[in-house]
Amino acid sequence: xxxxxTSRSENYSQWYNDIVLKAGLADHSAxxxxxxxxxxGFAIWEKIQAQLDKxxxxxxxxxxxxxxxxxxxxxxxxxxxxEGFAKECAIVTHYRLKNDPNGKGVIVDPDAKLEEELIxxxxxxxxxxxxxxxxxxxYRDLPIxxxxxxxVVRWEMxxxxxxxxxEFLWQEGHTAHATKQEAIAETEQMVNVYAKFAxxxxxxxVIIGTKSESERFAGAVETYCIEALMQDGKALQAxxxxxxxxxxxxxxxxKFTSKEGALDYVxxxxxxxxxxxxxxLIMAHSDDNGLVxxxxxxxxxxxxxxxxxxxxxxxxxxxxxxxxxxxxxAKGITTQYDDxxxxxxxxxxxxxxxxxxxxxxxxxxxxxxxxxxxxxxxDTLTKQFVNQTEVAEFVENLLNDIQDNLFNKAVNFxxxxxxxxxxxxxxxxxxxxKGGFILAHWDGTKETEEVIKEETKATIRCIPxxxxxxxxxxxxxxxxxxxxxxxxxxx
RNA sequence: CGGGGUGUAGCGCAGUCCGGUUAGCGCAUCUGGUUUGGGACCAGAGGGUCGGGAGUUCGAAUCUCUCCACCCCGACCA
Numbered sequence: 136x137x138x139x140x141t142s143r144s145e146n147y148s149q150w151y152n153d154i155v156l157k158a159g160l161a162d163h164s165a166x167x168x169x170x171x172x173x174x175x176g177f178a179i180w181e182k183i184q185a186q187l188d189k190x191x192x193x194x195x196x197x198x199x200x201x202x203x204x205x206x207x208x209x210x211x212x213x214x215x216x217x218e219g220f221a222k223e224c225a226i227v228t229h230y231r232l233k234n235d236p237n238g239k240g241v242i243v244d245p246d247a248k249l250e251e252e253l254i255x256x257x258x259x260x261x262x263x264x265x266x267x268x269x270x271x272x273x274y275r276d277l278p279i280x281x282x283x284x285x286x287v288v289r290w291e292m293x294x295x296x297x298x299x300x301x302e303f304l305w306q307e308g309h310t311a312h313a314t315k316q317e318a319i320a321e322t323e324q325m326v327n328v329y330a331k332f333a334x335x336x337x338x339x340x341v342i343i344g345t346k347s348e349s350e351r352f353a354g355a356v357e358t359y360c361i362e363a364l365m366q367d368g369k370a371l372q373a374x375x376x377x378x379x380x381x382x383x384x385x386x387x388x389x390k391f392t393s394k395e396g397a398l399d400y401v402x403x404x405x406x407x408x409x410x411x412x413x414x415x416l417i418m419a420h421s422d423d424n425g426l427v428x429x430x431x432x433x434x435x436x437x438x439x440x441x442x443x444x445x446x447x448x449x450x451x452x453x454x455x456x457x458x459x460x461x462x463x464x465a466k467g468i469t470t471q472y473d474d475x476x477x478x479x480x481x482x483x484x485x486x487x488x489x490x491x492x493x494x495x496x497x498x499x500x501x502x503x504x505x506x507x508x509x510x511x512x513x514d515t516l517t518k519q520f521v522n523q524t525e526v527a528e529f530v531e532n533l534l535n536d537i538q539d540n541l542f543n544k545a546v547n548f549x550x551x552x553x554x555x556x557x558x559x560x561x562x563x564x565x566x567x568x569k570g571g572f573i574l575a576h577w578d579g580t581k582e583t584e585e586v587i588k589e590e591t592k593a594t595i596r597c598i599p600x601x602x603x604x605x606x607x608x609x610x611x612x613x614x615x616x617x618x619x620x621x622x623x624x625x626x
Numbered sequence: 627c628g629g630g631g632u633g634u635a636g637c638g639c640a641g642u643c644c645g646g647u648u649a650g651c652g653c654a655u656c657u658g659g660u661u662u663g664g665g666a667c668c669a670g671a672g673g674g675u676c677g678g679g680a681g682u683u684c685g686a687a688u689c690u691c692u693c694c695a696c697c698c699c700g701a702c703c704a
Contacts, residue, residue, distance in 0.1 A: 292702050352704050442663050481664035499663050
């Protein structure tokens with residue numbers, strides 16, 4: 136009764152907000168569009184970070200750090216890049232405050248105007264490529280495989296916790312290569328790393344594909360992405376990997392001498408995922424009782440709740456819990472013991488459901504007598520009694536089951552909400568009735584995509600890499616097409 | 627940024643239209659006691675710049691202006 140959340144069917148976006156706020160993931164802050172990530176939400180991000188960082192290092196990347204500020208002039212060097220970001224940049228114009236001579240408070244000191252304004256990075260290609268120029272002379276200096284964990288700022292008009300905030304945390308990989316082939320291979324490798332992470336750690340199935348020209352990253356030759364389907368039938372772009380060609384090398388004059396002695400521009404990639412993944416995680420699995428987390432990303436996997444009447448009972452239970460905790464921790468399972476004495480078990484049960492702890496273990500006097508515990512799983516909300524001697528092994532298997540079950544459930548949902556259509560009428564009808572991914576033929580032109588977007592708000596999420604080649608006719612123009620693309624309304 | 631709505635104790639709200647004692651209620655908190663296998667109960671206590679600022683007035687949570695934040699719908703968005 137303390138905390139109620141809006142049901143998904145009643146109001147999906149309210150449900151999403153309720154979960155973020157009531158599970159204690161984040162709060163709104165005093166700054167428009169910026170959130171405070173609370174410890175529990177940040178713990179999820181740290182799990183995401185730790186795994187991705189490991190995967191980046193396994194694929195040969197190193198971490199580095201570049202400045203938050205970028206000289207304004209850098210943005211004008213790559214035409215489409217500036218066009219893509221100009222409308223949402225925060226700009227530093229002064230470097231000093233002073234006391235307001237007319238009263239209380241402080242004002243910006245007009246004498247402290249910067250010669251050249253600084254842009255708070257919306258992404259770091261420009262500052263990084265400006266730096267790479269001095270690092271690269273020869274093919275022996277290549278490849279450069281660098282990742283940066285950072286915050287970036289994009290002045291979005293409408294923000295939503297985790298999904299689109301004015302400031303967000305992310306990682307951005309920036310690599311430099313001697314050949315086009317190598318850069319493309321890097322771009323593809325990283326989108327595959329993202330897909331593997333989404334599916335194996337987040338239990339979230341994704342489609343790997345390339346973006347259409349109009350959805351492509353500003354400054355990229357090709358954008359690869361992973362697209363996921365949320366429970367309300369809308370798509371969410373969960374990660375992107377860009378083949379930048381020689382665009383940034385040309386803009387920042389980054390050349391190298393090849394083995395053969397020829398001078399050529401360097402080939403580039405960039406790739407990133409952000410705290411948006413936390414939003415994706417919420418929307419992929421959670422239910423009307425609160426957050427549901429896949430065990431691999433849950434800050435705590437198992438919580439123990441004691442049920443007791445007397446202090447004697449509590450101390451016996453605690454002793455048993457500590458023993459069980461140790462056996463779980465020996466298997467690398469993270470645990471927590473909630474022995475707060477001012478809250479009843481039922482309250483705690485509800486609270487851990489809200490916070491999405493994958494497994495809850497209750498122990499009471501009856502269990503002590505029978506040598507059992509009660510184990511509840513968050514994904515199905517089912518409970519069963521298990522012998523104390525078998526707890527560690529049982530939980531270990533259960534966590535794997537939950538991880539798999541969440542993935543399978545999400546795959547089934549996506550399958551049920553993926554529709555092939557042949558006509559524009561059918562397309563619009565499916566979009567309005569159930570949404571989801573719509574597989575349709577498209578003539579490949581920007582104009583057609585634009586008309587469909589105008590009329591239906593659906594966009595091409597991606598051209599799947601594994602699309603089967605198949606003759607068909609564009610749903611709008613009837614022109615020939617040789618494969619289906621994925622349309623959806625999206626976040 | 628446009629349209630609509632909201633902002634009063636940690637949370638959820640009443641009071642605002644029609645200005646007037648010391649601004650209420652529920653939950654939460656603290657103390658004491660009884661409780662504890664699905665969101666406990668009794669008693670007592672503490673907690674408020676009424677989102678910020680300015681104005682009108684003898685008097686403002688209430689009226690006016692302005693700024694800020696959030697929500698919904700658009701526009702926008704890698």
